Amino acid sequence: MAALRRQTGGVVTETRLETQALSRDFGALRAVQKIDFKLDAGARHALIGPNGAGKTTFVNLLTGVLTPTQGRVLLGGRDITAKAQAERVKLGIARTFQINRLFRGLSVLENVCIAVAERVGAAASMFYPAGRRTDVIAESMHLLETLRLEDQARHRVSELPYGRQRLVELAIAIGLKPGVLLLDEPAAGVPSAESHIILDALERLPEHIAVLIIEHDMDVVFRFARRVTVMVSGAIFAEGTPKEIEANPEVRAVYLGQAGHG
Numbered sequence: 083m084a085a086l087r088r089q090t091g092g093v094v095t096e097t098r099l100e101t102q103a104l105s106r107d108f109g110a111l112r113a114v115q116k117i118d119f120k121l122d123a124g125a126r127h128a129l130i131g132p133n134g135a136g137k138t139t140f141v142n143l144l145t146g147v148l149t150p151t152q153g154r155v156l157l158g159g160r161d162i163t164a165k166a167q168a169e170r171v172k173l174g175i176a177r178t179f180q181i182n183r184l185f186r187g188l189s190v191l192e193n194v195c196i197a198v199a200e201r202v203g204a205a206a207s208m209f210y211p212a213g214r215r216t217d218v219i220a221e222s223m224h225l226l227e228t229l230r231l232e233d234q235a236r237h238r239v240s241e242l243p244y245g246r247q248r249l250v251e252l253a254i255a256i257g258l259k260p261g262v263l264l265l266d267e268p269a270a271g272v273p274s275a276e277s278h279i280i281l282d283a284l285e286r287l288p289e290h291i292a293v294l295i296i297e298h299d300m301d302v303v304f305r306f307a308r309r310v311t312v313m314v315s316g317a318i319f320a321e322g323t324p325k326e327i328e329a330n331p332e333v334r335a336v337y338l339g340q341a342g343h344g
């Protein structure tokens with residue numbers, strides 16, 4: 083099972099991101115406890131669990147925002163536990179950026195262009211300033227269309243409602259063309275009438291990208307995910323297909339059965 087490639091139902095699957103006994107304490111609190119987890123190439127994987135289960139802490143350990151108390155993170159079989167956040171982005175791990183990572187005084191289009199230009203290396207070019215690269219602009223505009231943001235392309239980020247700013251974050255994360263995309267409640271704060279825009283964009287992502295989404299809305303989880311991991315009190319409580327998770331009586335008792343888990 084430690085091998086990078088393994089057989090699952092006759093299909094050879096490649097593990098992109100893996101954790102081994104990954105743990106993080108905050109003082110006496112064991113927020114993440116010895117998590118062994120695999121995210122395969124092309125995965126559509128949801129991480130669910132009650133508030134305080136350790137989901138965000140786990141993602142922060144994957145992206146390098148937090149250092150683990152114990153355990154390892156591997157990308158394509160390579161130990162990246164000691165790598166800083168920026169290095170992990172370069173290796174292809176993207177997440178939705180926090181709102182405060184956006185350049186609020188710049189336009190929506192400029193924000194996305196910066197990410198796309200950085201990816202294609204245009205930012206470093208003396209000869210092609212990022213803002214004048216037509217290929218960068220065209221790709222960025224296309225991304226904005228995907229997220230139904232084209233009408234706001236020239237608006238400053240600071241003028242946008244919160245939900246739209248979250249869509250800009252998603253456009254930036256997708257614009258990095260990551261191998262692994264980590265989404266921590268991407269629809270939080272997005273009006274429910276607009277949350278389908280996020281799901282539509284996720285469903286159009288290239289197949290090979292490994293996606294891990296933390297999501298409370300079970301309709302989204304069961305529509306998007308092919309695999310679900312349930313975290314409770316810092317540990318993996320259950321893992322399986324959406325059908326298996328939905329039918330699991332223990333999961334229902336601790337999570338799905340709760341009234342108003344959204």
Ligand SMILES: Nc1ncnc2c1ncn2[C@@H]1O[C@H](COP(=O)(O)OP(=O)(O)O)[C@@H](O)[C@H]1O
Nearest residue numbers: 108111113131132133134135136137138139140
């Ligand atoms: N920086 C921190 N310092 C201290 N405790 C933290 C910190 N971040 C998270 N925690 C605690 O760790 C636990 C897991 O939190 P979190 O990962 O945010 O859970 P979830 O995302 O599943 O709601 C919670 O009890 C939370 O209060």
Ligand SMILES: [Mg+2]
Nearest residue numbers: 137138139266
């Ligand atoms: Mg969280």
